[in-house]
Amino acid sequence: MNPAVEIQKPSLLKFWGSRVISAIAAIAFCAGIQSLGGPLADNEFLYRIIVLSGLYVTLAVSLNLINGITGQFSIGHAAFYQVGAYTAGYLTVRMFSTQQIGEVPWLILMCLVGAAAAAITGLIVGLPSLRLKGDYLAIVTLGFGEIIRIIAINIDEVGGAYGLSIVPKIQSPWLIWALAILCIAVCRNLLKTAHGLPFLAVREDEVASSAMGVSTTKIKVTAFVIGSSFAGAAGALLAHYEAFITPDMFKMEVSFIVLTMVVIGGTGSITGSTVAALALFLLPEWLRGLKEANGDALVVSAPQLLGATLAIIAYIALARRVRDHYHGKPIQKAGFQFGVAAASLVLFFLFKAVFAQIGGLAGHEGWEINSLRMAIFAAVLIVIMLLRPQGVFGHHEFSWAWLKSLFVKKKQEAS
Amino acid sequence: MIDLVTSGALAGLSLDPSTLPQQLVNGLLIGAIYALIALGYTMVYGVLRLINFAHGEVFMLGAYAALFVSYGFGYTADAGDIAGGTWTLLAIMLLVSMISCAIVGAVIEFFAYRPMRNQTRIAALITAIGVSLLIQYGGQLFLPAQPPPSISEKVLPADIRGSYDFNLISPDPQLESDLAAAKTAADAADSELEKMLTDTGQREFDLEPEHPLRAAKFETIGEVRSLSAEIENSSVSVTVPRGQAVMFGTVVLLMTLLWWLVMHTRTGRAMRAASHDFDSASLMGINVNRVVTITFIIGSALAGAGAMMNATFLRTPLTPFFGFMPGVKAFVAAVLGGIGNIPGAVLGGFVMGLAETLVVWAGYGQYKDAVAFVILIVILLFRPGGLLGSSKVEKV
Numbered sequence: 088m089n090p091a092v093e094i095q096k097p098s099l100l101k102f103w104g105s106r107v108i109s110a111i112a113a114i115a116f117c118a119g120i121q122s123l124g125g126p127l128a129d130n131e132f133l134y135r136i137i138v139l140s141g142l143y144v145t146l147a148v149s150l151n152l153i154n155g156i157t158g159q160f161s162i163g164h165a166a167f168y169q170v171g172a173y174t175a176g177y178l179t180v181r182m183f184s185t186q187q188i189g190e191v192p193w194l195i196l197m198c199l200v201g202a203a204a205a206a207i208t209g210l211i212v213g214l215p216s217l218r219l220k221g222d223y224l225a226i227v228t229l230g231f232g233e234i235i236r237i238i239a240i241n242i243d244e245v246g247g248a249y250g251l252s253i254v255p256k257i258q259s260p261w262l263i264w265a266l267a268i269l270c271i272a273v274c275r276n277l278l279k280t281a282h283g284l285p286f287l288a289v290r291e292d293e294v295a296s297s298a299m300g301v302s303t304t305k306i307k308v309t310a311f312v313i314g315s316s317f318a319g320a321a322g323a324l325l326a327h328y329e330a331f332i333t334p335d336m337f338k339m340e341v342s343f344i345v346l347t348m349v350v351i352g353g354t355g356s357i358t359g360s361t362v363a364a365l366a367l368f369l370l371p372e373w374l375r376g377l378k379e380a381n382g383d384a385l386v387v388s389a390p391q392l393l394g395a396t397l398a399i400i401a402y403i404a405l406a407r408r409v410r411d412h413y414h415g416k417p418i419q420k421a422g423f424q425f426g427v428a429a430a431s432l433v434l435f436f437l438f439k440a441v442f443a444q445i446g447g448l449a450g451h452e453g454w455e456i457n458s459l460r461m462a463i464f465a466a467v468l469i470v471i472m473l474l475r476p477q478g479v480f481g482h483h484e485f486s487w488a489w490l491k492s493l494f495v496k497k498k499q500e501a502s
Numbered sequence: 503m504i505d506l507v508t509s510g511a512l513a514g515l516s517l518d519p520s521t522l523p524q525q526l527v528n529g530l531l532i533g534a535i536y537a538l539i540a541l542g543y544t545m546v547y548g549v550l551r552l553i554n555f556a557h558g559e560v561f562m563l564g565a566y567a568a569l570f571v572s573y574g575f576g577y578t579a580d581a582g583d584i585a586g587g588t589w590t591l592l593a594i595m596l597l598v599s600m601i602s603c604a605i606v607g608a609v610i611e612f613f614a615y616r617p618m619r620n621q622t623r624i625a626a627l628i629t630a631i632g633v634s635l636l637i638q639y640g641g642q643l644f645l646p647a648q649p650p651p652s653i654s655e656k657v658l659p660a661d662i663r664g665s666y667d668f669n670l671i672s673p674d675p676q677l678e679s680d681l682a683a684a685k686t687a688a689d690a691a692d693s694e695l696e697k698m699l700t701d702t703g704q705r706e707f708d709l710e711p712e713h714p715l716r717a718a719k720f721e722t723i724g725e726v727r728s729l730s731a732e733i734e735n736s737s738v739s740v741t742v743p744r745g746q747a748v749m750f751g752t753v754v755l756l757m758t759l760l761w762w763l764v765m766h767t768r769t770g771r772a773m774r775a776a777s778h779d780f781d782s783a784s785l786m787g788i789n790v791n792r793v794v795t796i797t798f799i800i801g802s803a804l805a806g807a808g809a810m811m812n813a814t815f816l817r818t819p820l821t822p823f824f825g826f827m828p829g830v831k832a833f834v835a836a837v838l839g840g841i842g843n844i845p846g847a848v849l850g851g852f853v854m855g856l857a858e859t860l861v862v863w864a865g866y867g868q869y870k871d872a873v874a875f876v877i878l879i880v881i882l883l884f885r886p887g888g889l890l891g892s893s894k895v896e897k898v
Contacts, residue, residue: 222837229875339830347632407617462642465639472628473614473629477620477621
């Protein structure tokens, strides 16, 4: 049933060919990210966002391994991120000047150190997971995250609440994306091989899988260790990219946002986590930069906001009705959904026009888009969850075969 | 509730047994509020198996509702000389806060949680996080937050201003008479200095520190200070602001009401049935949708009562984000006591409040927010189902 479980036996040429092509594509992608720095030199903000989104991809995909693939409800991923960042940052501050190593090899070394430190933390957090299930595990991982943050606030060696500034600043955009690709590759290969089957088994039914001879303890702890080590490496890269870290960068909200990326993308789907991480990281940043035609920050007026709220509520209600009660062909259903979206857009303009007639509302000076962006982010979460609770991708992955079948089918329908 | 603890931090920089009773009382007072919020978490979890992350935000809205009522009666921050409030005003604030929270809770349940009921629990959780973020950041657009407003202390009626003082161990009478003697000596020295100053037309700060009269004054004042400190250390007293005593009484009353409602009414029986087995309860003719709505209404109303009392009697400054931390702590309290278990939530709330103040008392105030989680982890390692909860052994 799950496409991830399908095991195929390709020919040797196809097997190695696809791997070599993937590796070349990955290297080309990283080189592309690195060389984007040239053309985007005058738009530092955009380049920064593109680079940092790689970190969120790593975080989301690695949390997906724990949450989505192994089914362990962990909501404290920021803790591992923080452990990696602080360990690597502290070591760089103390030791980099005494070593005769180039910057990039040192950064790679620090990634490994951060990953190891986070993996040890993951082991410590993973151990209670042997006894706890579901929400109890969730609250314990959340608690670990807070404890680690508060400990960092109280250690003066690492800057306490003020933060730790890291000298030298080593910015390596390609490495950030290389880590993201490595994380995706590890999770994807784990799922595609027999090593991944016990992870899925533990997610589907723990009792049954232990009866089939799966060591559930070992699997859960392995998932925690792998997931947290990637988060730790991401933390190390963040510390060196920003050159300044504070405990506030690793608050509970960060864990929540990463968890949201996993669930919105579809628990268990690596493609989903990647796409959702990019989308949800870029959305607030994109909103922040929105401008009016004259270059001022975009202002949303009160009638617009009220109209949009009502139109969204109407859209959710209508779209859910179509989803649950309309049993036509998929293409017709999609058409209906499209119609509902269009109707909601019309409703929005209608509501806006009506509210604009009310003096008190029209006179309101409105809100800058910047103050609205987190509210919009939250609204997007709710809308996606209400309309597609299984996440955008569900359990599915992107695959070339699926893409091909889409086009082949279309051709058949056309003929 | 945050302020109460930080002000305690100054008093307890070391393990001082004479301040312990006061800290225990403070812990109970904070714990009562935690318990009240934790009840909402635990009831919703008991019926729906849903962590209602938006509960802290309902709490926040309740505090704002109370604030607006007090504004409506003229108790704004810049109100000049205004007569003290009445019990009626407090009752109105409490009721408005409870009712508006109940409405908000029911609305959230209907629009956000009901459509998610048959979905995976993690999807429902993300919806809850979304609602929580939406209320926080949406509230930022509409609610006054800069500077953080707090309810004027003038809303308290005259008869619950001040505080109750209890002397557990009276100070040594010898010390007290010494103190009285030292005070007269200090007054005498002071008046002598004053007299000299008026006679010579000098100001006190023009004198050199070694001036005999000035030195005498400082010596006697030092004596008074050291004696009063000694009396403070040898005696043990507890001070409870009257408003907070009223708050504690109200919390106990509300909990008793809840207990009666759950254990002795038809609705309560339906709630217990639904939390025991949701599907079977619906097969037995219980209108589970109604039960869920009522659960949200009761839980949110309790949070509203807690919010109003927190804002009025502990005078926490309000921001759209101030519900988050008490919400998380109350959730920890609910898990600590065994989530889904009503007495467990109350016990967990008090344990959390006491643990927090004791950590502050021991001089580790900076770890105040972490101790909740440390206790939680330790207890869950030994009792995976919480203090009063039972962990079910999974069978095939």
